[in-house]
Amino acid sequence: MMCRSAEQPDPQDTGGDATDVLFAALLEDSADELYESAPCGYLSALMDGTIAKINSTLLGWLSLDREAVVGRMRFTDLLTVGGKLYHETHFAPLLRMQGEISGIALDIKQSAGGRMPVLVSAAVKYGSTGQPLLTRTTVFDARDRRAYEEELLRRRDAAEEARKQAEADRARLQEALAVLQQSLLPDTLPPIPGVETAAHYHTASPDRLGGDFYDVFPLDGKRFAFFLGDVCGKGPQAAAVTSLTRYTLRAAALHDPDPVSALSTLNTVLHERYADSGDPRYCTAVFGTLGPDPTTGHVAVQLASGGHPPVLVLRADGTADFLPTPGGLLVGVVPGARFTTATTVLTPGDTLLLYTDGLTEARTGDDQSDRYGDEALRGFAVRHAGRPPDAVVQALTGLLHGFGDGLDDDTALLAIGVPATGPAPCDPATPD
Amino acid sequence: MMSPLKTTVRETAAGPVLEVTGELDYTSAPELRELTATITLRPGLRLVLDLGGMEFCDSSGITALLAARSHAHAAGADIALAAVPAHTLRVLRMVGLDEVFTIHPDRESVIGS
Amino acid sequence: MDVVRRNNVTVVGNPEGPAVVLAHGFGCDQNMWRLTVPALVEDYRVVLFDYVGSGRAEPSAFSEKRYSSLSGYARDVVEVCEALDLRDAAFVGHSVSAMIGVVALGMAPERIGALVMVAPSPRYVDDDGYRGGFSADDIDELLASLESNYLGWSAAMAPMIMGNPDRPELDQELKNSFCATDPDMARVFARTTFLSDSRDDLKSVAVPTLVLECTQDVIAPREVGAFVHRTVPGSTLVTLDATGHCPHLSAPEATNAAITDFLAGLR
Structure with missing residues (x-):
C-alpha cells in the first residue's frame, strides 16, 4: 500500500511531479535501512541461540551496543528470568516442533534494570536438505497492550x-x-408408650427463617406435653420470638403442666418483653398434655388454645371433626389474657392433628384467588380418618406440594395418634 | 389475583379515619405499620381503621392492626375497626381479638357517611 | 475413570519388546517425544501419555490438591503402568518428570526397572550450599509469564477443550497448540515443579539410572547434573553437546543414541 498523506501541493497543478518525487524517495528506502529502523525489533540467531544479527530498533530498546550482543549473547540473555523459564519450557520446544511460533508475551531486560513487555514471533530458516540453519525473530513493543491486558x-x-x-x-x-x-424445632420426637407421633415442617423460603414451631416432650414419666404455634411475622425477629416461645413453654410446663397455666406464663413473658418495645410480637399456640392409660390404651388429651385454629380429631370410625377452642386470645397482646380449653380422649385408631394456618390459607383455584379453607381441610381429614399419624402427615405433605406457588407461608403439622388394635383400615380408594 | 395494599387517611372531628383496601399480608403489613406510626393522635380522639375494602389479612396483618392499637393507646387515644369483612372477622374471633378491639359492623355507625 | 483415556495414553512400537515409558516435563506434552519415538519403535514397546493438566489429558480429572505435589503426578505414572500392567519398564522422564519418575519408583518399585533422567533438577531454587539456578522471585516471575500468555491460550485452546465437531477448520487454525495447557492447571504444575525439592529422594534410587545433561541449559545447569549424578548411586552421566533444556528436540541424534545405548545395556 502506498502512502499519499504526505502529498502537500495541489495535485491539480503539480500532481504528476510530486508523485514521482515521492515514489523515488520510497525506492531509495533501502532494505538495509528498513531492517535497521523498522518499527519492530529484528534478530537472527544460530540454532544454539547465539545472536548473529540484530537491528538498531531492538538495540535501542535494550540500550546495548551491537558489539556487546552479536556473537556474544544468546536470545535468552535478553529476557528476564521468568521469561527465560517460559522460553525454555514453552517457546523453544514449540519453535523446534512447529518451525514457527507467534505472539508470545515476554519481557526483555533494559540496561537500566527496567523491563519492556514485548510480543515475540519467530521462524526457523531451513537449509536445502531441511536442516535448521537459524532462527529469525521479530519483537514488537507491547507496553501499551500489556498494560491493557494486565488491567483486564x-x-x-x-x-x-x-x-x-x-x-x-x-x-x-x-x-x-x-x-x-x-x-427452633426438635430433631426427633420422643417415643411415647402407646402413642405414635409424626410431624412435618414446610419452609416457604430457605432464606427466611420461619415463625412456626412445634414440640413434644416428657413431663413426669407418665404424662407428655405437646405444643404447636405460629409467631406473627417472619424473619430473624420472628425467629427470636419463636425461640423465646419454645423454651418458655418447655420451662413453664415443667413447673406447672396445666395448659392454661403454660400459655399464661408465655403470655406474660411475651407481653413484658415486647409490648413496650415499639415492635410488639405475638403468637398463636395450642398447648396440651397427653395422659396415656396403660390399662385401657386410651390417651386423655387436655389442651388450651391462644388464638390458634382449632385442632382436628380423626376418629377410627372414619369421621373427623374440629375440637373447638373459641375465644382464646392471641398470646402476648394484653396482660392476663384468657385462653380456651378443650379435652378429648384418643382411643385406638384416633389421631389428633395440629396445623398452622399456612395450610388453610394456601391459595387455590385457577387464578389463586381462593383459599383452601377449614371445610376443605376437614373433608380431607375425613378421607384419611383411621389412618396412623405418619400416613396422615404424609398425605398432608402431598397436599402441601400440590399447592405449589399457592403455599406462600410456613406450615407446621403435628399428628398424635393411638395405634389401631384391629386390622388397619383400608386405604381410601382415591387418596388425595 | 393478589391486589396490592392501598391506604388513605382522612381527618374527621372525632379523629382520623384510615381506609385500608387490598391484601394485608407479610409483604404489605410493614407499609401499614409505618403509616400508622406517622398519624398524630391525642387523648379524646379515636383512630378508625376502615377495613371495608380489605380482601385478605394474615398474621402479619393482625400484627399491623395491633401495632396501630398500641400507637393509639400510647397517645391516650382510642381505636376502632369498622366494616370488618367476614373473613377477617372470623380470624379476629379465632385469635380472640374481637374482645380486644372495638368492632363496628359497618362504617356509617362509627364515622357517619 | 479409565486411566488410558484420562492420561491420553498412546502405545506404539514393538509389542513384544521391553516397555519404555516416555514422560514429558512442564510446559508441553507427549509431542515433545516426536523425534525420540522413531529411534525406539523397532525394539521397544513405547508408552506415551500426558499428565493430567497437560496436553490432551482429561481436564475434568484435574484436582489442585492432588497435583500440588509431585506425588500426585507420580500417581499418574503408577496408574498408567498398572493400567498397561507394565513391569520393570524403563522410565524416561524429561525435566521435572525425571523427579516424578523417582517418586513413582518409590511408590511402585516393581513397575519401574530403569530410569533415564533428561535434564533433571531435584531443586530449582538456590539453597544453602546448593545452586539450583533460581531465586523464589524468579519463580514468581515465571508464574506471571504464564498469566500474561493467558489470552493467547484461551483463544487457541477453547475450541479444542470444548470439542467442536461442527467446525473442524478450527483445528487447523490452532497455532502454538502442541503444548497448549489450561493456564490454571499450568500454574499449579509450574508451582509444583519449581518449588519442589526432591534431593533426598535421589539417594534411594536403586535401579540403573542414566542422567542426561546439556552443555548449555538455563534451567538445569551442569552443577545440577553433577549433583544428580553424584547423589543417585551408580548412575551414568552423559553430557550432550546441546543448548537449551530440551536435548531430545535440539540434539535428537545424540540424545537418542545415549538412550538406546543405555537401554541396550540393560538387556
Missing part, C-alpha cells in the same frame, strides 16, 4: 475474588440460618 486480568481476578467472597458469605449465611432454624 486484574479486573478478572478482582471479579473472581468478589464472586468467591459473595459465595462464601452466602454459604455461611445459609448455614447460620439452617442452624438457627433447627434450634
